[in-house]
Amino acid sequence: MNDMTHKGLGLATQTAKISASGVQVHYGTNHALKDVDVTILDRTVTAFIGPSGCGKSTFLRCLNRMNDTVASCRVSGQILLEGEDIYDRRVDPVQLRAKVGMVFQKPNPFPKSIYDNVAYGPKIHGMTRNKAELDAIVEASLRKAALWGEVKDRLDATGTGLSGGQQQRLCIARAIATSPEVLLMDEPCSALDPIATAQVEELIDELRHQFSVVIVTHSMQQAARVSQKTAFFHLGNLVEFGETGDIFTNPKDPRTEAYITGRIG
Amino acid sequence: MSVFLLLVVIAVLSVAGYVLCRQRALKSVDGNIRRLHSLPGYYGWFGFILASVPALLALALWLIIQPIVIERQLSGFFPAEMVEDPSARTLLFADVRRVAAGLDAAVAQGAMTEDEAEQVRTDAGSVRDRLAAVGVALGAEVTPEVLAAAQEYREMARVGVIGRAILTLILSVAGLVFAIRATGPDFRARNRVEQVVLALLILSSTIAILTTVGIVLSMLTESLRFFTMYPAADFFFNLTWSPNFRGNSELGLIPLLWGTLYISLISMLVSVPIGLFAAIYLAEYASNRVRSVVKPLIEVIAGIPTVVFGLFALVTVGPFLRDYFAQPFGFGNSGSSVMTAGIVIGILNIPFISSLADDIINAVPQSMRDGSLGLGATKSETIKKVVLPAALPGIMGAVLMAASRAIGETMIVTMGAGAAARLDLNPFEAMTTITVKIVSQLTGDTEFNSPETLVAFALGMSLFVITLGLNILALWIVRKYREQYE
Structure with missing residues (x-):
């Protein structure tokens, strides 16, 4: 697997953050994901593309074991986060999720104040010793999420009162407040208008300098704009994985070519 | 005409309204439903509603108002001091109604003729005994005032029965005729029916509120009466x-x-x-x-x-x-x-x-x-x-x-x-x-x-x-x- 990491051009300096091999997912009798091998690099944006129902969200949810909350879901294969198997018995999924944060398709701020939304993670993980430190984390996270300027005067206002784009950036701020190592984003822009989408995409590019970001998207333009690596899923199979530029300009698999030119999907 | 019979007649008229309006609507467009503003059933329901609702409302109002009017009229039969106290008054009119019902029963069983029931006086033998013979038990001997009032009550009730029958039947038929005349391809029967449904919904919610208000008011009046007899501070x-x-x-x-x-x-x-x-x-x-x-x-x-x-x-x-x-x-x-x-x-x-x-x-x-x-x-x-x-x-x-x-x-x-x-x-x-x-x-x-x-x-x-x-x-x-x- 590791040789794949070094296959890319000029990426030799970047290390593998997550490497998955032979991942299979079943929902009851439905075989949703078949034998997937993917390596997520540190400080890189990796995009998962593919038609609806192809398994890309399922795979994303394997990476922080959110699939554990679905009763009928079974995962097999190996997923290593910095060399440690996350499906190992000794790994606590709760602590794993603090390291691998997640932003969902629909903005889901808690019905609490903006401040409490961002402070939620740091509080439950005991990351701060006093109010001043917590304030600092909240401000830093909101700044990173490019939301500080818009909400700094109304941190006590409820998070659900923000606009859709602001809500999604609040959710991103909430996710990065726990200082995760990887940020998973499940179609983060699908409920947003073009302007909010542009803001979030800009943000993703910023976040690349600190985290490794995995984004599931329906929009191929978005994948091309924000990602360095792209994986194409089709009917539960990982069809092609490589440099984003290669996937879009020089796809190796005929199915990839058919999808990006709009013939399937 | 008894209330039950009236209800049956209104029901028949309403069903007739449904059938007639529906048929007329269909006929007006030669069976081509698409030219009608509403589905034929809506015209039918409009006829049904107009034939039934106004008549039923009138009947309900009449049933509520008639006893009040009669009671007020009959108050003239008694000396003022007998009808002043509300509870004594209630008892008195209960007596009147019971005697009137007794006379009705006596006539129905043939123990008295209709004329006799209207003319009978307390001095012509005990009315109490004669009523007891037909199975109507009275607590005390019937006073002349009560008997006269009861006879007047029967008279007024008879007029009332005829009056309410005429009124409700006229309303029902008038509603039916109006609905049939209104029916035509351009008539917005669907909207009218929906207005009636809306009114029904509003009425239901009002009833719930009014009941609560009624309960509070009745408790309040009785509580105030209590506080006139017992000091509130002590309570x-x-x-x-x-x-x-x-x-x-x-x-x-x-x-x-x-x-x-x-x-x-x-x-x-x-x-x-x-x-x-x-x-x-x-x-x-x-x-x-x-x-x-x-x-x-x-x-x-x-x-x-x-x-x-x-x-x-x-x-x-x-x-x-x-x-x-x-x-x-x-x-x-x-x-x-x-x-x-x-x-x-x-x-x-x-x-x-x-x-x-x-x-x-x-x-x-x-x-x-x-x-x-x-x-x-x-x-x-x-x-x-x-x-x-x-x-x-x-x-x-x-x-x-x-x-x-x-x-x-x-x-x-x-x-x-x-x-x-x-x-x-x-x-x-x-x-x-x-x-x-x-x-x-x-x-x-x-x-x-x-x-x-x-x-x-x-x-x-x-x-x-x-x-x-x-x-x-x-x-x-x-x-x-x-x-x-x-």
């Missing part, structure tokens, strides 16, 4: 409750209020934690199989009549608490106690709270839980910090419902806590509540003219004010702490 601040039907009662609210609140408090201490925890387990942790078995089982409790709970309190919980807690620890030796009633009411309320709270917790969107779990929160943290705050308004409502039930519960208190009004802190002592005393003041052969009976209304009013205050408090709490999703 609210006297620390003793000892009614005495020979007079000189001490009717202090405080001991009853204390008992009510004490028992409710204990019951809430039992039902809120258990109910809420059961709901959290069912909604968040239990597998579908466990849930499908446990939830109905818990709800079975809700179906048990409270009197059965009362028995449970009386023969099981009460003696158990007395033998194992009260006596060994020196809290007294009363079988019935605040603790007994409180615990049993608490058990009664568990399914209410758990079932309602379960539904409310389930209504919190899954995305809230995912968001919290995705941040590395445990399931329990997610429930405490995200799910429960979001469900708080609904849970508050459930708790409040349980509180109202606890405050209003009567049977379990009677059997579990006894009927002794007492002001005491010891929860193993017998005490009683407002509701129990309302019942005991009104049972038996009583008249509503002494403070000992009228106090029941003042007690009821106090209870109403307490629950109203609880509701307002809960609304305020919910508004203050609400965390609304979406």
Whole structure:
């Protein structure tokens, strides 16, 4: 697997953050994901593309074991986060999720104040010793999420009162407040208008300098704009994985070519 | 024409309205439904409504107003002092109606001719005996005034019957004719029918409100009457409750209020934690199989009549608490106690709270839980910090419902806590509540003219004010702490 990491051009300096091999997912009798091998690099944006129902969200949810909350879901294969198997018995999924944060398709701020939304993670993980430190984390996270300027005067206002784009950036701020190592984003822009989408995409590019970001998207333009690596899923199979530029300009698999030119999907 | 017959005729006319209007609508477009503004059925229903609703409303109004008019007319037959007092007046007219009904029965059985019934006087033999012969028992000999009034009553009632038949039939037929004439391809029957449905919906909601207003007003008037006989300051601040039907009662609210609140408090201490925890387990942790078995089982409790709970309190919980807690620890030796009633009411309320709270917790969107779990929160943290705050308004409502039930519960208190009004802190002592005393003041052969009976209304009013205050408090709490999703 590791040789794949070094296959890319000029990426030799970047290390593998997550490497998955032979991942299979079943929902009851439905075989949703078949034998997937993917390596997520540190400080890189990796995009998962593919038609609806192809398994890309399922795979994303394997990476922080959110699939554990679905009763009928079974995962097999190996997923290593910095060399440690996350499906190992000794790994606590709760602590794993603090390291691998997640932003969902629909903005889901808690019905609490903006401040409490961002402070939620740091509080439950005991990351701060006093109010001043917590304030600092909240401000830093909101700044990173490019939301500080818009909400700094109304941190006590409820998070659900923000606009859709602001809500999604609040959710991103909430996710990065726990200082995760990887940020998973499940179609983060699908409920947003073009302007909010542009803001979030800009943000993703910023976040690349600190985290490794995995984004599931329906929009191929978005994948091309924000990602360095792209994986194409089709009917539960990982069809092609490589440099984003290669996937879009020089796809190796005929199915990839058919999808990006709009013939399937 | 009897009311039943009238209703049958109106029903026939209404059905005719449906059929005729529908046919006319179809005919007006030669069977091409697409040229009609509404579906044919709507024209039919419009005819049905116009033939029935105005006639039925008129009939209902007539039935309400006729007795009032007759009573006013008949007042002239009696000396003014006999009809001044409202309760004597009610009794008097009850007599008049009974004699009139007796005369009707006599005519129907052939014991009297119609003329005789109209002409008969008290001096021509005892009317009471003659009516007794046809099976109408009267309490006392019929006075000339009552007999004359009864004869006049029969006359007016006969006119009334004819009048109401004519009025309702005219209205019904007129509505039918109007509907048939209005029917045509351009007539917006659908909109008209929907207006009627809307009116029906508004009427239903108004009835619920008016009933409440009516209850409050009737309690208020009786309570005011009580306060003219018994000083309000004594009622609210006297620390003793000892009614005495020979007079000189001490009717202090405080001991009853204390008992009510004490028992409710204990019951809430039992039902809120258990109910809420059961709901959290069912909604968040239990597998579908466990849930499908446990939830109905818990709800079975809700179906048990409270009197059965009362028995449970009386023969099981009460003696158990007395033998194992009260006596060994020196809290007294009363079988019935605040603790007994409180615990049993608490058990009664568990399914209410758990079932309602379960539904409310389930209504919190899954995305809230995912968001919290995705941040590395445990399931329990997610429930405490995200799910429960979001469900708080609904849970508050459930708790409040349980509180109202606890405050209003009567049977379990009677059997579990006894009927002794007492002001005491010891929860193993017998005490009683407002509701129990309302019942005991009104049972038996009583008249509503002494403070000992009228106090029941003042007690009821106090209870109403307490629950109203609880509701307002809960609304305020919910508004203050609400965390609304979406």
